[in-house]
Amino acid sequence: MATVEVSFTALPAHVRTARLVALAVARRAGVDDDLLDEVRLAVGEACSRAVGIHQSKAPEDPVVMRLIDEQDQFTVEVVDIGPLEASVSPGDLDLDADALAAPAPRDAGSDPLPELLPPGFGLAVISGLVEQMGVTSEVDGTHVRMTWPSHDVMAPTAD
Amino acid sequence: MATVEVSFTALPAHVRTARLVALAVARRAGVDDDLLDEVRLAVGEACSRAVGIHQSKAPEDPVVMRLIDEQDQFTVEVVDIGPLEASVSPGDLDLDADALAAPAPRDAGSDPLPELLPPGFGLAVISGLVEQMGVTSEVDGTHVRMTWPSHDVMAPTAD
Amino acid sequence: MDLSLSTRTEGDRTVVTVGGEIDVYTAPKLREQLIDLVSSGNYDLVVDMENVDFLDSTGLGVLVGGLKRVRAHEGSLRLVCTQERILKIFRITGLTKVFPIHASVDEALSATD
Amino acid sequence: MDLSLSTRTEGDRTVVTVGGEIDVYTAPKLREQLIDLVSSGNYDLVVDMENVDFLDSTGLGVLVGGLKRVRAHEGSLRLVCTQERILKIFRITGLTKVFPIHASVDEALSATD
Ligand SMILES: Nc1ncnc2c1ncn2[C@@H]1O[C@H](COP(=O)(O)OP(=O)(O)O)[C@@H](O)[C@H]1O
Numbered sequence: 001m002a003t004v005e006v007s008f009t010a011l012p013a014h015v016r017t018a019r020l021v022a023l024a025v026a027r028r029a030g031v032d033d034d035l036l037d038e039v040r041l042a043v044g045e046a047c048s049r050a051v052g053i054h055q056s057k058a059p060e061d062p063v064v065m066r067l068i069d070e071q072d073q074f075t076v077e078v079v080d081i082g083p084l085e086a087s088v089s090p091g092d093l094d095l096d097a098d099a100l101a102a103p104a105p106r107d108a109g110s111d112p113l114p115e116l117l118p119p120g121f122g123l124a125v126i127s128g129l130v131e132q133m134g135v136t137s138e139v140d141g142t143h144v145r146m147t148w149p150s151h152d153v154m155a156p157t158a159d
Numbered sequence: 160m161a162t163v164e165v166s167f168t169a170l171p172a173h174v175r176t177a178r179l180v181a182l183a184v185a186r187r188a189g190v191d192d193d194l195l196d197e198v199r200l201a202v203g204e205a206c207s208r209a210v211g212i213h214q215s216k217a218p219e220d221p222v223v224m225r226l227i228d229e230q231d232q233f234t235v236e237v238v239d240i241g242p243l244e245a246s247v248s249p250g251d252l253d254l255d256a257d258a259l260a261a262p263a264p265r266d267a268g269s270d271p272l273p274e275l276l277p278p279g280f281g282l283a284v285i286s287g288l289v290e291q292m293g294v295t296s297e298v299d300g301t302h303v304r305m306t307w308p309s310h311d312v313m314a315p316t317a318d
Numbered sequence: 319m320d321l322s323l324s325t326r327t328e329g330d331r332t333v334v335t336v337g338g339e340i341d342v343y344t345a346p347k348l349r350e351q352l353i354d355l356v357s358s359g360n361y362d363l364v365v366d367m368e369n370v371d372f373l374d375s376t377g378l379g380v381l382v383g384g385l386k387r388v389r390a391h392e393g394s395l396r397l398v399c400t401q402e403r404i405l406k407i408f409r410i411t412g413l414t415k416v417f418p419i420h421a422s423v424d425e426a427l428s429a430t431d
Numbered sequence: 432m433d434l435s436l437s438t439r440t441e442g443d444r445t446v447v448t449v450g451g452e453i454d455v456y457t458a459p460k461l462r463e464q465l466i467d468l469v470s471s472g473n474y475d476l477v478v479d480m481e482n483v484d485f486l487d488s489t490g491l492g493v494l495v496g497g498l499k500r501v502r503a504h505e506g507s508l509r510l511v512c513t514q515e516r517i518l519k520i521f522r523i524t525g526l527t528k529v530f531p532i533h534a535s536v537d538e539a540l541s542a543t544d
């Protein structure tokens with residue numbers, strides 16, 4: 001079982017690094033080309049979410065991403081230190097279109113508007129995209145696990 | 160101080176992953192474009208060396224690469240579990256050109272020829288390339304550290 | 319790949335052409351651009367996403383923010399997108415109900431719904 | 432990017448055109464190719480590295496192995512390379528003293544030293 005683990009300071013720039021690594025390893029692990037866009041987006045969502053949580057709760061703690069290449073499947077696990085969003089179970093996101101389209105106050109200024117998208121939105125995107133995904137709350141934090149089928153092409157090359 | 164740590168099973172394929180990550184993070188950390196080829200090669204050498212050592216001594220133990228982005232410098236540290244090659248201090252490699260060009264036995268067969276390049280060759284390449292490099296033997300193994308100048312461009316983006 | 323942004327005026331509408339990746343790293347730049355446009359009086363925006371090759375939920379959040387800001391001035395924010403992989407994200411999240419999505423800039427410029 | 436390999440015969444020499452990255456992952460393929468050539472009687476090799484964009488010490492080791500194998504049959508292994516970043520690696524390691532390095536395939540084919 002070949003594994004790559006990446007841990008990174010909670011900065012937006014490193015979400016790109018994580019995406020890049022996940023994509024390269026998924027490709028080499030034999031995930032279908034058709035699925036690579038999905039891997040890229042899902043990993044990006046999981047890592048952005050983790051970075052956001054760490055930035056507000058524990059900016060010094062690294063976010064951890066594990067890439068696990070098994071015989072016929074490729075799994076990405078992203079671990080953050082936060083508790084799982086209480087109310088939203090991924091998949092049953094029910095966006096209020098009218099509320100989203102409601103005007104901002106005219107004096108909103110140039111700060112980001114608060115709470116544009118409900119908590120759990122990122123997870124909902126992942127669960128809408130990835131057939132095999134799961135979120136668990138464990139002692140070390142929340143684990144988002146996403147699995148894709150693969151055909152093994154990364155046999156160790158004898159040197 | 161932004162840091163990315165990658166740990167990977169000792170497989171040649173993951174040396175490419177490590178190179179890819181180091182290159183992406185170095186670029187984003189503000190290492191000059193002119194130096195990126197050097198980063199790519201030096202990181203590749205350090206990781207290939209570590210993978211080789213792990214494969215022969217501890218194939219289950221991951222190789223660790225740390226990318227450390229500081230104010231005006233970018234450092235890559237690769238840690239392997241092996242002891243430092245005793246005889247060759249990096250930089251004073253003295254290749255015997257005649258020995259290298261000496262014919263193989265005609266019945267060498269198709270196995271790799273033994274000992275083509277002396278131990279420490281990879282380190283010598285690194286020390287020939289990278290101005291600021293150091294190798295230390297620590298309790299957890301051998302650390303190869305390489306540092307390049309950078310201008311800070313990866314300030315955390317407020318979200 | 320990074321984010322590229324350019325804007326131009328077409329009649330009473332403003333077209334923002336976006337290229338590259340809209341993600342947690344670049345979304346703040348797009349947000350600033352939209353805020354600048356609104357605060358300088360551009361309330362009818364067409365965001366051309368044909369050259370966007372990555373969009374995540376941070377990017378969606380910025381687009382929703384832009385919509386709310388133009389709505390504060392009875393304006394509009396229309397998207398131009400025909401790329402299946404980008405459209406998919408709007409569909410999954412139900413945001414197709416929130417944004418008018420057009421197949422070309424011309425269509426978005428003449429739309430009145 | 433991966434490794435690409437192709438071979439052709441030019442008179443009594445064999446030209447191996449290598450492209451892509453020669454590293455710890457792909458070097459075994461190059462080694463096999465060189466061994467195959469030698470065991471099928473090709474002892475005068477020209478390795479064209481103009482399209483190589485990465486070469487590390489594992490790759491150097493394979494080239495040295497190829498040299499030793501052709502030498503076992505009084506053969507030769509010549510390199511074609513003008514790329515500064517690749518030449519640099521030969522220079523740093525002193526391997527410029529071991530391999531004849533030419534500026535073009537033609538030059539390598541007519542060389543006799
Ligand atoms: N500098 C980077 N660091 C990490 N990931 C990156 C970087 N640039 C692009 N990516 C990611 O890698 C993939 C390939 O992107 P591409 O734009 O071709 O890379 P680059 O701009 O470095 O040449 C994309 O999924 C993108 O999200």
Ligand SMILES: Nc1ncnc2c1ncn2[C@@H]1O[C@H](COP(=O)(O)OP(=O)(O)O)[C@@H](O)[C@H]1O
Pocket residue numbers: 024025027028175176177178179180182199432433452485
């Ligand atoms: N699949 C990969 N995984 C890890 N690193 C890679 C991969 N492919 C290329 N690299 C490294 O990334 C850098 C960019 O290489 P490039 O050949 O353009 O990538 P790709 O073939 O994935 O499009 C090179 O330094 C190369 O060593």
